Amino acid sequence: MAMAAFRREGRRLAPLISPRPITAVRSSPLPPTHEDEGPIGVRYISTQVVRNRMKSVKNIQKITKAMKMVAASKLRAIQSRAENSRGLWQPFTALLGDNPSIDVKKSVIVTISSDKGLCGGINSTSVKISKALHKLNSGPEKENKYVVLGEKAKAQLVRDSKKDIELIITELQKNPLSYSQVSVVADDILKNVEFDALRIVFNKFHSVVSFLPTVSTILSPEVVEREAEAGGKLGDLDSYEIEGGETKSEILQNLAEFQFSCVMFNAVLENACSEQGARMSAMDSSSRNAGDMLDRLTLTYNRTRQASITTELIEIISGASALEG
Amino acid sequence: MFRQASRLLARTTTTAPWRRSRAFSTEVPAQTVEDSSFIQSWKKVIPNIEPPKTPSAFMTPRPATPSSIPSKITVNFVLPYASELSTKEVDMVIVPATTGQMGVLPGHVPTIAELKPGILSVHEGNDVTKYFVSSGFAFVHANSVADIIAVEAVPVDRIDPALVQKGLAEFTQKLGSATTDLEKAEAQIGIDVHSALNSAITG
Known part of the structure; x- marks a missing residue:
């Protein structure tokens, strides 16, 4: 077995050890046999290799083009839904304000990412922002936890912050996203995680080529009540009359849960939309790159072929003239 | 021929005016009211990453409280x-x-x-x-x-009375056969919704 391999290897190496000039006119009257010239002779093998490479690049280009088409059609479907859901979180922000700089003990960072790769930098962006938020809010007596949505952020966060991950949810996008599905996920998070503030990190869809990393903050009912009493940004909340429910805290509890599910719904849709957009542009640029590469390879291939034809012609002509002279 | 029909239909039914803005950039933040203290502390701790956006950057601006009561x-x-x-x-x-x-x-x-x-x-x-x-x-x-x-x-006007009656009967039966508290609560919610639907149609 080993010997056979060695022999094969030896045959492959033989011409390298005793190289023959190829461009020089062959002095040997014997025609080259296939054995020692065909697969090893630089003249033929180079075109063969280039042809194989061209074939594979062409296949890659086909795949990326198809992926781009798929992403484009998915994007169109999800874009309208993401845009329709944009009204959903605005009333909450109008009422409770936007508090990214709130100082609380227990922060939970909800990182939203995709399950599949090949979509540019959206997942690493949300992971980077989540880690930065972790760093920003860390301090003595402060606790930061992660809740990870999606396979890709999981893979990145498990590597160095495994101990901080509280909950991992994947395969959210197996079925088309719906509010009821997202509210089940939100309920799951609320049940399993204790928090003073939830920070949802996602990529907001801006256009096909650009997405904006965004952080939405949701406060727990206790923190809302505390902040409202303390005045500041949420001071206005005390002027609101509350209808229904036995106590104010009960209403605030319902409100916070409903806010979380609404914000999550929008965030998940926006992130899915950014994912498709990013995938589309990534696949577009990679099929363009494959096209460029194919052009270069075709040029090399044609040039080599032309060169070999020219060499052969020279051989024939010089052979003929040698016979004449 | 009808390839675009669903899209066009979807467009006519939505009422949000900002939906119909430019095709590629779907939403332009009208004004950026950012939390300056957040951005400052972000820049101090993490200088090499741009601070992320916050929802207030995308809010459609709300009017200020007028001194007199508006008519609408x-x-x-x-x-x-x-x-x-x-x-x-x-x-x-x-x-x-x-x-x-x-x-x-x-x-x-x-x-x-x-x-x-x-x-x-x-x-x-x-x-x-x-x-x-x-x-x-x-x-x-x-x-x-x-x-x-x-x-x-x-x-x-898009509610089907027959289906409402059917749903009401179904949930009433469910409430009768419910054993756990969760089942009871679910059936009760179903009855509440359907009787509200019923009174919405009749009333």
Whole structure:
């Protein structure tokens, strides 16, 4: 077995050890046999290799083009839904304000990412922002936890912050996203995680080529009540009359849960939309790159072929003239 | 030939004006009101990454509280899949709060109300649009802006009475056979919704 391999290897190496000039006119009257010239002779093998490479690049280009088409059609479907859901979180922000700089003990960072790769930098962006938020809010007596949505952020966060991950949810996008599905996920998070503030990190869809990393903050009912009493940004909340429910805290509890599910719904849709957009542009640029590469390879291939034809012609002509002279 | 039909239809049914803006950049932040302390602390701790956006950067700006009471109330009525009404000026809305139907006129005191299944009616001159909402919240702000968020809402005339009766019977039966508290609560919710639907059609 080993010997056979060695022999094969030896045959492959033989011409390298005793190289023959190829461009020089062959002095040997014997025609080259296939054995020692065909697969090893630089003249033929180079075109063969280039042809194989061209074939594979062409296949890659086909795949990326198809992926781009798929992403484009998915994007169109999800874009309208993401845009329709944009009204959903605005009333909450109008009422409770936007508090990214709130100082609380227990922060939970909800990182939203995709399950599949090949979509540019959206997942690493949300992971980077989540880690930065972790760093920003860390301090003595402060606790930061992660809740990870999606396979890709999981893979990145498990590597160095495994101990901080509280909950991992994947395969959210197996079925088309719906509010009821997202509210089940939100309920799951609320049940399993204790928090003073939830920070949802996602990529907001801006256009096909650009997405904006965004952080939405949701406060727990206790923190809302505390902040409202303390005045500041949420001071206005005390002027609101509350209808229904036995106590104010009960209403605030319902409100916070409903806010979380609404914000999550929008965030998940926006992130899915950014994912498709990013995938589309990534696949577009990679099929363009494959096209460029194919052009270069075709040029090399044609040039080599032309060169070999020219060499052969020279051989024939010089052979003929040698016979004449 | 009908390839674009669904898209065109979808476009005509949505009422949000900003949806129809440019095709590629779907939303332009009108003004950036950022939390400056957040950005400053972010830049101090993490200088090499741009601070992320916060929702306030994407908010459609809200009007300030006027000194006199305006004649119309601005209503935003949103659902997870659509904005039914967005910054629409109407005369009055009646929302089904858990404490009872609540009429909201311009200059209403700021209120947070939880909604129960019932009829939301929007009065605009002599036109009254009635929706059946499943549940949600309504906020009335001091600047005569009312936000209504519902999980599901349909115009009342699209409800099928036969299906309502069927659902009501089904849930009544379920309540009878329910053993656990969760099942009982689910059946009770079903009955509440269906009897509200029933009274919405008949009333």
